[in-house]
Amino acid sequence: MNEHLQVQSAESGYSCDIHRDKRRYSCEVCNKAFSQQSNLIKHQHIHGGERLYTCNVCKKELSCSSSLKTHQRIHTGERPYSCHVCKKAFGYYSSLIKHQRIHTGERPFSCAVCSKSFSQKINLVMHQRVHSGERPHTCDVCKKKFTLQSNLIKHQRIHTGERPYSCEVCRKAFSHNSSLITHQRIHTGERPYSCEVCRKAFSRNSSLITHQRIHTGERPYSCDVCKKAYSDYSSLITHQRIHTGERPYSCAVCRKAFSCNSNLIIHQRIHTGERPYSCDVCKKAFIVKRILITHKCTHSGERPYVCEVCNKSFSQQRNLITHQRIHIGE
16 A cells, blocks of 8 residues: 555655545636546636537537536436436436435535525525525516525516416416416315315315314414404405405496405305205205205204203204394393
């Protein structure tokens, strides 16, 4: 071993890079160091703007042959790097390394502020903007700022009206791919989000989160006026219209206005004659599902509404309310 080091030193005047891991070839522009002179020469093409290798498919120019070889996999579809766990293949070795962290759980990039760790450096960089408040991507139209360029691109579709994601079944178009994926579950019937308590399944994760509050009793949205609390934000917005008097949903036929869209839909059935809820016993149809449920008690004899004072039962809630006035002397 000593003889090998001495020969290297005597012949070339420097210690063996293989054994001592020295990087004696340094770039004069950025000071990046390399163990081999050939790698330094390739690197210097970046600064010189020299691009010696051209792709014969798309004519893109690259600075070294290895970059050209890697680039050509875009056209050939070659994926030479395969995960030994799940067999998923990749065109880049770096992509394989990132992917393997899914299986190992490795998160080598850690935030110096909150110690949260990430599997990819780019995710750490984006996370750090939470602490710094940096929003480097600005909308040219409304000047709104974003931490991620991808969020800016999505936002700009509000101004352009662009909807690049289209459903193959009904041709409905969306501005976000995630919205298209959620929409497609209407056609497929897929409900991938399941409640651990009652096993009810949902097509959206947000719907599952809202549903789970039935079991936990959580009501995180509270009215500033009367302090009444709700499990979902949309219910709070609808409730606040009681205080403001706002009725944003208007009937195109008679101009009657409503505070929530669902009430407008029910009202419009008066004009259309639509009765979508039908009794499976007598086939009588109703505008509202609630009335159908009450009607079914006529056939079953069920009386689900019980007076807490005298235990008398009723098939309809309105009859119970009328009855209770006997006890309160109203």
